[in-house]
Every structure is written in C-alpha cells, then in structure tokens.
Amino acid sequence: DTAVSQTPKYLVTQMGNDKSIKCEQNLGHDTMYWYKQDSKKFLKIMFSYNNKELIINETVPNRFSPKSPDKAHLNLHINSLELGDSAVYFCASSPDAGKLFFGSGTQLSVL
Amino acid sequence: GDSVTQMEGPVTLSEEAFLTINCTYTATGYPSLFWYVQYPGEGLQLLLKATKADDKGSNKGFEATYRKETTSFHLEKGSVQVSDSAVYFCALQEGGGSNYKLTFGKGTLLTVNP
Numbered sequence: 001d002t003a004v005s006q007t008p009k010y011l012v013t014q015m016g017n018d019k020s021i022k023c024e025q026n027l028g029h030d031t032m033y034w035y036k037q038d039s040k041k042f043l044k045i046m047f048s049y050n051n052k053e054l055i056i057n058e059t060v061p062n063r064f065s066p067k068s069p070d071k072a073h074l075n076l077h078i079n080s081l082e083l084g085d086s087a088v089y090f091c092a093s094s095p096d097a098g099k100l101f102f103g104s105g106t107q108l109s110v111l
Numbered sequence: 112g113d114s115v116t117q118m119e120g121p122v123t124l125s126e127e128a129f130l131t132i133n134c135t136y137t138a139t140g141y142p143s144l145f146w147y148v149q150y151p152g153e154g155l156q157l158l159l160k161a162t163k164a165d166d167k168g169s170n171k172g173f174e175a176t177y178r179k180e181t182t183s184f185h186l187e188k189g190s191v192q193v194s195d196s197a198v199y200f201c202a203l204q205e206g207g208g209s210n211y212k213l214t215f216g217k218g219t220l221l222t223v224n225p
C-alpha cells in the first residue's frame with residue numbers, strides 16, 4: 001500500500017482554469033503538508049495542517065486553497081491558473097518533527 | 112528566517128569515488144538538520160538526520176556530522192554507486208510543537224557513472 005498517494009500524477013491545463021490535486025496518507029500522521037518544487041528543483045513549503053487545522057500558510061496567493069476533510073486527506077485547489085503555477089507539487093505527512101513522508105508528486109503544466 | 116545553502120551541482124563522479132556535498136545553515140537557534148534524497152520521478156525520502164551539535168547521522172553508507180562551530184552538515188560517502196544517482200537536499204527544521212516545517216536547500220544533482 002502506498003503511504004502517501006496523490007492524484008493525478010500529471011495535470012496539463014490551460015491558463016485561467018481551476019484544478020484540484022488530492023492527497024491521502026494511510027500512516028496515521030497528524031500533520032500534512034503541501035510543497036512546491038520549481039523547475040530548478042527548489043522546494044518551498046506552501047501549507048501545513050495538523051489534524052485538519054491550518055498551521056502554516058506561507059504567503060501563498062489566495063488562488064491556492066487547501067482543504068483537509070479529515071486528518072488523512074489534504075487536497076489543494078487552485079483557481080485561475082497562471083503560467084507561473086507550473087511546477088511539481090508534493091504532498092507530505094509527518095509523525096514528528098523533521099521526518100516527512102512524501103508522495104510521488106503531481107506535475108502541473110499550465111499552457 | 113532560517114536558511115540552508117548547499118553546493119551547486121551537478122556533481123558527476125565515477126563509481127567508487129568519494130563524495131562530499133557541502134551544506135551550511137543560518138539559524139537563530141540550534142535546529143535539527145537533515146539530508147533528504149530524491150530519485151528520478153519520486154518524492155523525497157529521509158536519508159539521515161542529526162538533532163544536536165556533534166551528532167553524526169548515518170544511513171546506507173552516507174554520513175553527516177552536525178558542526179555547530181562551522182554551522183555545517185556536509186554529506187559524505189566513501190564509495191558511491193550508480194544507484195546513488197539522485198538529487199540530495201539538505202534541510203533544517205524551524206519551529207516546534209505542531210508549528211514546525213522543514214526549510215530545504217536548493218538540491219544537488221549527483222550523477223554516478225559506471
């Protein structure tokens with residue numbers, strides 16, 4: 001069983017569209033994250049949730065809205081997609097400080 | 112805020128060569144330090160960690176020692192293999208309780224040739 005799974009793996013869409021990425025973890029962790037990795041592999045935190053509560057919102061445009069229906073799921077909805085949103089988005093979960101378990105990523109391409 | 116600087120890649124080595132990837136950090140306190148590895152097409156995986164000064168983290172032949180005096184956490188391996196080809200990220204932990212996050216360096220691409 002995949003520990004942290006995210007769907008879809010690839011997402012190609014037009015500018016201005018709205019899209020969602022889903023993430024689920026079966027590890028029983030309380031904390032989940034979204035990270036964005038740009039084309040140069042630089043990885044930057046976007047959000048963290050602890051037991052469905054938003055903890056970290058790292059000055060991300062409000063076109064990005066995370067939602068955590070329960071502590072095993074953290075979805076990311078993006079409105080009005082822009083070219084600069086093209087990146088790989090990683091979901092992660094954590095049982096304690098520092099040890100993150102990452103999903104395999106969603107490659108978003110905005111045309 | 113806290114930050115991590117690691118050597119620019121790419122690094123290309125022959126099999127069985129010695130590897131060093133430099134990492135230095137800037138932090139107000141004494142953060143925990145980590146190395147993560149990303150294989151092609153996959154998410155990051157924790158490679159090793161150290162939580163206090165002079166701690167040595169080790170895993171799969173890789174080692175790194177937390178040096179407070181030089182604010183460094185360099186990754187080393189005595190003899191690399193082709194299967195070690197990946198992107199390596201140094202990271203530090205900021206915050207505590209449920210309000211913690213990892214800040215990553217920019218990653219170093221390692222290619223090992225047979």
